[in-house]
Amino acid sequence: MVDDPKKIAVIGFGAMAQSLLASLRRSNSRLEIGAALLPTEFRNGTEDQHEITLLSSADELIAWKPSLVVECAGHQAVHTLVPAVLEAGVDVVVVSIGSLADPGLLERLEESARRGKSRMTVASGAVGGxxxxxxxxxxxxxxxxxxxxxxxxxxxxxxxxxxxxxxxxxxxxxxxxxxxxxxxxxxxxxxxxxxxxxxxxxxxxxxxxxxxxxxxxxxxxxxxxxxxxxxxxxxxxxxxPLPDNPKTSWLAALSVEQSIVRHFQNIEL
Ligand SMILES: NC(=O)c1ccc[n+]([C@@H]2O[C@H](COP(=O)([O-])OP(=O)(O)OC[C@H]3O[C@@H](n4cnc5c(N)ncnc54)[C@H](O)[C@@H]3O)[C@@H](O)[C@H]2O)c1
Missing domain, CATH: 3.30.360.10 (Dihydrodipicolinate Reductase; domain 2)
Known part of the structure; x- marks a missing residue:
């Protein structure tokens, strides 16, 4: 498995993904989001300002050889994109946890991860305990x-x-x-x-x-x-809420960042 901390990719490029990108850059972390999978129909023309590689399909994402993929896009993306990424052997952090209430989805993801010998984790989001x-x-x-x-x-x-x-x-x-x-x-x-x-x-x-x-x-x-x-x-x-986005809780964004940090740690504390 590639384990380059600078080859993290996100799926989707809205409030959560942009907040992660900015937070990792601000903290001068060794971790970096280098690419976003955002099919052309979801682009709004502002993505180029962020200096990341834009990818259009799951195949392009897999060919970019990410060390970790963070899904920040929504239910549909968990259904249509995450299984292929797991099957290609790439670990995924899922942020749209609500999708896992959909009948059969969890079993399908489990099967994809088993085939790809990869791992999927979920961010704890806005709650604790x-x-x-x-x-x-x-x-x-x-x-x-x-x-x-x-x-x-x-x-x-x-x-x-x-x-x-x-x-x-x-x-x-x-x-x-x-x-x-x-x-x-x-x-x-x-x-x-x-x-x-x-x-x-x-x-x-x-x-x-x-x-x-x-x-x-x-x-x-x-x-x-x-x-x-x-x-x-x-x-x-x-x-x-996040200072620059009232619709997302700050803790939810921090929990995703923490999931990424933990993924690249040799010792989990
Ligand atoms: N676990 C939590 O506590 C928590 C907290 C906040 C957000 N979320 C979830 O994270 C996801 C993203 O939240 P957000 O606030 O960034 O939303 P957002 O609407 O700001 O951004 C979503 C992004 O994904 C893109 N997108 C939508 N469908 C896509 C698809 N099929 N493929 C690729 N890209 C697609 C959109 O164009 C947009 O760029 C949502 O599902 C939200 O429910 C979870």
Whole structure:
């Protein structure tokens, strides 16, 4: 396997990929994103300013011989591009974790990685406590629940907008209560967080999800709770957005950067 820290490629070149590129350059890291797979139909003409190699297909990406590929593009790319990359023996970090709720996709990726003798990892994203869930499930988890709270305006464009008059809510209001499987389907913007918890813990059907609209809050709050043979735990995160992009949580971008750093470390701490 090629292990050149300067031959990292991204799939997609939006907010997440550009934030990664800038952060690695700012920190004078030995790691560098050298290429982006962005088919011509997704380009907007601004990509050339970033001095990276633009690639148009999975074949071109594989021929560029990346040491690591970081998917920052969306569900469709995980379906159509990531399997070929894994099968070519290239390790992949998947950022669009929500896609892994799609029936059959995880099994297909597993098969591609097995054939290519490569590894796929997922970034932990905007939540924490996933290490606890992974360890605790070995002895058995009884209950895993996630509560996501956002200001009412953040739920515009979701099914909550039809069921509630978001602008006139006066108190913290439950807008969804169900499984992670249904939450991932009905609230795709929240899908990365719910999928990360479901995959680390007891799966999409058993993980309970509550989403609330809180007019008294100005930030996104994530609470993960679990109990099982190990005991119980609860973690609450109040994330700040990326300074230059309010739609992405800073912690999510940092978690992807951390996944890249770990990939190139000889010792994982
Ligand atoms: N795990 C997390 O916590 C977390 C956090 C933020 C974003 N994400 C996910 O990361 C992905 C990227 O987020 P973003 O904020 O950068 O989005 P964005 O819309 O800013 O950028 C997406 C980029 O991918 C490109 N693209 C779309 N479809 C593509 C395809 N099939 N092939 C190649 N390129 C394609 C777009 O043209 C764009 O350049 C999304 O799926 C988002 O859900 C995950």
């Amino acid at each position: 996933l290490d606890v869930l992974r360890s605790a499930k070995i002895a058995g988890l009884d209950d895993v629940s996630y509560t996501g709270s956002k200001p009412p305006g953040a739920w515009k464009g979701t099914p909550a907008e039809e069921a509630f008059d978001l602008g006139s809510l006066r108190e913290n209001t439950v807008i969804f209560d169900g499984t992670a499987a249904d939450a991932a389907r009905l609230y795709p913007k929240n899908a990365n967080v719910t999928a990360a918890i479901a995959l680390a813990g007891i799966g999409f059907d058993e993980t309970k999800v509550t989403l609330t609209a809180d007019p008294a809050s100005s930030s996104n709050i994530h609470r993960v709770q679990a109990s099982g043979a190990f005991g119980r735990f609860s973690i609450t995160l109040e994330n700040r």
